[in-house]
Amino acid sequence: MKSLGKKFFLTTPIYYVNDVPHIGHAYTTIAADVVARYRRLEGYEVIFLTGTDEHGQKVLQAARELKVEPQEHVDKLHQRFKELWLRFNISNDDFIRTTEERHKALVCDILQRLHDKGEIYKDSYEGWYCMPCERFWTEKDLIQGNCPECKRKVDKIQEHNYFFKMGQYQDWLKNYIRTDERFIQPVSRRNEVLGFLDKPLGDLCISRPVERLPWGIPLPFDKKYVTYVWFDALINYISIHGSLNEIRRSGFWPANHHLLGKDILTTHAVYWSTMLKAIGLDPALNLFAHGWWTVNGQKMSKSIGNVVEPNRLIEQFGVDAIRYFLMREVPFGMDGDFSHKALIGRVNSDLANNLGNLLNRTINMMKRYHDCIIPEPTEPNEDADLKNEFQKGIDTVHNLYDSLAYNKILERVWHLIDVTNKYIDHQGPWTLVKSEDGKERLATVMYNTAECLRIIAILVYPFMPKSAETMMQQLGIEISIKEQGLETIKTWGGLKPGTRVQPGNQLFPRIEDKEAEKLLAAVEVAEKLDSKKGAEVMEEGTSEQVSIDEFMKIDLRTGKIIAAEKVEKSKKLLQLKVDIGSEVRQVVAGIAECYEPEQLIGRTVILAANLKPAKLMGVESQGMVLAASEGGNITLAGFDLEPGKGIRVR
Numbered sequence: 001m002k003s004l005g006k007k008f009f010l011t012t013p014i015y016y017v018n019d020v021p022h023i024g025h026a027y028t029t030i031a032a033d034v035v036a037r038y039r040r041l042e043g044y045e046v047i048f049l050t051g052t053d054e055h056g057q058k059v060l061q062a063a064r065e066l067k068v069e070p071q072e073h074v075d076k077l078h079q080r081f082k083e084l085w086l087r088f089n090i091s092n093d094d095f096i097r098t099t100e101e102r103h104k105a106l107v108c109d110i111l112q113r114l115h116d117k118g119e120i121y122k123d124s125y126e127g128w129y130c131m132p133c134e135r136f137w138t139e140k141d142l143i144q145g146n147c148p149e150c151k152r153k154v155d156k157i158q159e160h161n162y163f164f165k166m167g168q169y170q171d172w173l174k175n176y177i178r179t180d181e182r183f184i185q186p187v188s189r190r191n192e193v194l195g196f197l198d199k200p201l202g203d204l205c206i207s208r209p210v211e212r213l214p215w216g217i218p219l220p221f222d223k224k225y226v227t228y229v230w231f232d233a234l235i236n237y238i239s240i241h242g243s244l245n246e247i248r249r250s251g252f253w254p255a256n257h258h259l260l261g262k263d264i265l266t267t268h269a270v271y272w273s274t275m276l277k278a279i280g281l282d283p284a285l286n287l288f289a290h291g292w293w294t295v296n297g298q299k300m301s302k303s304i305g306n307v308v309e310p311n312r313l314i315e316q317f318g319v320d321a322i323r324y325f326l327m328r329e330v331p332f333g334m335d336g337d338f339s340h341k342a343l344i345g346r347v348n349s350d351l352a353n354n355l356g357n358l359l360n361r362t363i364n365m366m367k368r369y370h371d372c373i374i375p376e377p378t379e380p381n382e383d384a385d386l387k388n389e390f391q392k393g394i395d396t397v398h399n400l401y402d403s404l405a406y407n408k409i410l411e412r413v414w415h416l417i418d419v420t421n422k423y424i425d426h427q428g429p430w431t432l433v434k435s436e437d438g439k440e441r442l443a444t445v446m447y448n449t450a451e452c453l454r455i456i457a458i459l460v461y462p463f464m465p466k467s468a469e470t471m472m473q474q475l476g477i478e479i480s481i482k483e484q485g486l487e488t489i490k491t492w493g494g495l496k497p498g499t500r501v502q503p504g505n506q507l508f509p510r511i512e513d514k515e516a517e518k519l520l521a522a523v524e525v526a527e528k529l530d531s532k533k534g535a536e537v538m539e540e541g542t543s544e545q546v547s548i549d550e551f552m553k554i555d556l557r558t559g560k561i562i563a564a565e566k567v568e569k570s571k572k573l574l575q576l577k578v579d580i581g582s583e584v585r586q587v588v589a590g591i592a593e594c595y596e597p598e599q600l601i602g603r604t605v606i607l608a609a610n611l612k613p614a615k616l617m618g619v620e621s622q623g624m625v626l627a628a629s630e631g632g633n634i635t636l637a638g639f640d641l642e643p644g645k646g647i648r649v650r
Ligand SMILES: [Zn+2]
Pocket: 130, 131, 132, 133, 134, 147, 148, 149, 150, 151, 152
């Protein structure tokens, strides 16, 4: 996709380097990645920034405990975030660390300018200091004498410090928030910030004496102090662009979105906006505060042992399933609840049944009816309803991106998947193929179906980039999604007839009940291990798993039933003759209570072909037919399209 000279800048917060990356970090970062990918498809030149916050008391303390230099400590720790973003397929364009020279240089430049302009002054200060929060509180802020934020004990401290004249911007800020609806979203959060601004806004203490905290950026005008972590950290959003002049020239300011958790909204809305005002830059266009995740209804906490570890989740479910789930499950801005059960539910219904099945059946029909070649549509002006539905969908999705309504975007895309599945059902290619007139029509139907899939793949791409690329591969389209861009879906017919589809693996295999049980058991075990409640459970939970090699030892094949009759003196057994291509097998199956022999003739089933022969009621059985069975109800396993005889099933 060529850049049209339009620029787009969005950020996640920089994560506290001491934190162990959890699902909350992944959530914000994936949300930003989705927007970055979409805007690139739209032709924007995008800078998507994330990074780590590396100064402050807690980092120093952790380094001291490990007996290493703080710089060595953060050099090592920040990697955990970088590695996780690589695994999650995050397309950030830059990664800022607050210990980098480029960052420190701009922080010093801004401090010096504000000091020269009289925006920073020195004063004696007495207040209640919360060490974990690294924040001063006034007497009236305290709740029962403790920190209002973390509820811990605070210390009374008196010292000289430097202050940023933040209070003078109170009225300007209130007005700004009131007049610009998009500035703080969602609206409920905006009202919270306005409520905060109803109280008098004081000046901001922006220094810490070196003797108390040596790990920070020294004030350029007084080396006996380092910069308060928040004042340092917030500047990350502009320090990647260079000097203040370069920032103004870059076209990447103001930021289109700062995505952040609701707990740090006030710091952004108040500290950052007034800092920008004092520097002479516009505030960011949009601060979007998202909610928090609980796990199975409980707050994530190390002591409960329910911290959802993203690396483990990736191993269990794959990157795209998690990316999809997090964006689909909860409206952005609201709190959400994470549960593995809900995740499995989404994988099976939305991903396997709807999207995966659509791709699968389309490719299979293309193979059977058109020798894998996407046909030229014979009636390019037909099917206006289908095309309109897609046009509307594409427009709606576009508008929803402005308000970061991820769940609604996905709902809309899944509506299009539905529409396509229904189109196939309604047109019935399997009937059309039987007559000459039908075959004329069939070419149009199959072309349109493939074009629907191409559009769906492009719309799915920001959320599930790998899966979308796989869809394109199976459709035989060699041009990458990035190159195709959104322009190619604005008018119907971007797909080239004559393209050869490439049948491939299932996009999202269903997680069957047995497997789901095992996954959930493994999750429970892992959580118990996290909370150190017993290591021996581990083996119990995983001993039933088989390796892929073990599984592949079972020779499953497709076979056609060519004869069926009841086994004498048995209510339950049928004797079948199953043609598996190379030979005909005699098989005894316990399905007589659910199937009449006549209705089975001609049916394709799955046969376990290398089982040791066994005798049932005196009749030899050379294999086993697969079926689902529950409470006397038996359903033979089969295929939605005819695969042919003797084909290996895996
Ligand atoms: Zn605190």
